[in-house]
Amino acid sequence: MAIFGLWVINKAGGLVYQRNFADGLAQLTSNEYLVLAGTLHGIHAITSRLSPMGSSSGAQVIEGESFKMTILLTVTGTKFVLLTSLAEVSAESTLQKVYEAFADAVMKNPFHTPEMPIRSEGFDTRITALIGSSQTS
Template sequence: MIYSLYIINKAGGLVYQRDFAEGLTKLTSNEYLILAGTFHGVHAITSRISPVPSSNGLERLDSDQFTLYCFQTLTGTKFLLLTEPSHPNASTTLHHMYEIYSDFVMKNPFHTPEMPIRSDMFDRQLQKYVASL
């Protein structure tokens, strides 16, 4: 089960947030922004202190209640996916969500890069994809 998707721009600002599971605790707008900024900082730090050469930073965080996956695009945009711990193949899921983002956000002539995403088509396609999993 997929709980939530967050998209963070290259400056660490939250540009998109969507919950897919029912009954999740709702955060305030400020809490979502703090979450995005904090993750952006932790991701930057882990990419620098990693003992692995050319590390991409934090890519997966496991807990008993959820697993957090991070996919960073070549432009620095980060896709964070919160799933149940047993969710299979989140890498494929994230890459497909990125394809939807590319098709319905990046190809939209009215969207300004690095700004909040306001696209009904993007929302509908994401919801359709998540429902199919």
């Protein structure tokens, strides 16, 4: 079981935070991460309209051959995405803790502008304590 990466996507589909936790991930450029975040934002919007049972919050888990993406959508439209191994069972609870760290360290910071990139040492410290050391990109 492993956590590979964390993304925070604002309500407009812009990547405001990205961090890798495993060396095995492909090294992407900043622009490539921005494109991926925008694409995931679009997919999430489409999946929220596909539900045959009425309203839906969109895709919550997307599985690939060797990984899965677990998505937490907040009431403000911010998305927290955790890239993990297929065997990871604690992704939902980890994302909830990441959201709590975001609320405490980022949203309560009077110097942070909402919807802009997250540059908070307090948030980074909390994520490191929660998930582990990282290799930032």
